[in-house]
Amino acid sequence: MLEMRDVSFDYGSGVPVLEHINVQIEEGEFIGLGGRNGCGKTTVTRLLMGLEKPAAGDIMYNGKVINHEEAAVRSHFMGYVFQRPERQMFRPTVQAEVAYGPQQLGMSRADADDAVREALESTDLTSLADAYPPNLNRGEKQRVAIASAIAMHTQYIILDEPTSGQDSADKQMLMELLTALNQKGMTILLITHDMDILAQYCKRVLVIGNHTKAFDGTPEELFTQREDLYGLGLSRPEAVTLSLAVPGMKYCCSMKEFTAEILTKLGGKSV
Structure with missing residues (x-):
């Protein structure tokens, strides 16, 4: 289980970005993270990944405090797909890019090759194995980043606005991929402003508002019971x-x- 326990954060100015956040994320969940621009959604995920450190409170993994573990250590069980995935790619081919993580984990050549092959197959990237990542379209880059996480056998994957800038076909392909991965047991946490994705694909929704957790429940509860959707930066x-x-x-x-x-x-x- 991944947990934020009474977490607060600011960027050194003393002005709070997040205050007293308490969230538990169980293995196998599919969670959407919503809220208006600037509410702290991305900060939540950066704290989970270790890209930022809490000003107060604890980030925990399976009952152990991991506040001081760097992102490289957390990447053994948690993958992150940036809003602009090309920023995390630096190898000359898709296959080499996906292989980087397994190599850093110290997998044998045979195990790494198997992990890369399975990751490319599961993300429908086998035909693009020799392609140059920067030349791919947005949806393909997203899948390369996801394949990189799969190849490392991560249990959690966090995605920042994964469908922004994609057409409906690419969006559907990506969401079907994430659904399939979730059905195999991977935990999905995605930031999105797309209300249709929250309603159709997410099993649970977290909403950040007023520097803290403003909602935690099912999409149906969110869209049928909350009267303050507009105030939270959401719509039905x-x-x-x-x-x-x-x-x-x-x-x-x-x-x-x-x-x-x-x-x-x-x-x-x-x-």
Whole structure:
């Protein structure tokens, strides 16, 4: 389990960015992290990764305080995909990039080769193994960064706005990949401003507001029970709004689900 216990943080100015954050992240969860710009979402993930250190409180992993463990140590169990993934790539080919982590872990040549092959296959990058990473499109770069984490057999992967700047096809491919990884047991934590992703893919949502945790629960609880969404920098997804407007209709987390429910109510076949 990964935990933030009464964590506070500021950037040295004395002005609080986060105050008294308490969060437990269990293995196998799929969590969306939301809130308005500047609320501290990225700071939360940087604290978890060890890129920043708490001003107060503890970051814990399986009951052990890891405040002073550097990001390189935490990368053994936690991967991070930056909003601009090209900033974390420096090797000449996709295969070499994905191989870097296993090599640093001291894997044997055979084990590293197996880990890289499996990671490329699971992210649909085998055909791009010899490609130069900076020449890839945004979605492909995201998958290279994810493959790098998979190859290191990480248990947690954190992604900062992974779908921004992508078209709908790339977005769907990425979210299907993350869903598949989660179903295999990997814990996913992603920062997003995309309300449809929070509603459709995340099993749990954390919202940061007023320097602390303002919400922790299911997407359905967030979008149907909170009246302060606008104040938190959020909005209700169109599918949720439409499903709540139709008497007797169940909560729908996507337009596909909403369309299927409408057709069923009209006596048609679901899609």
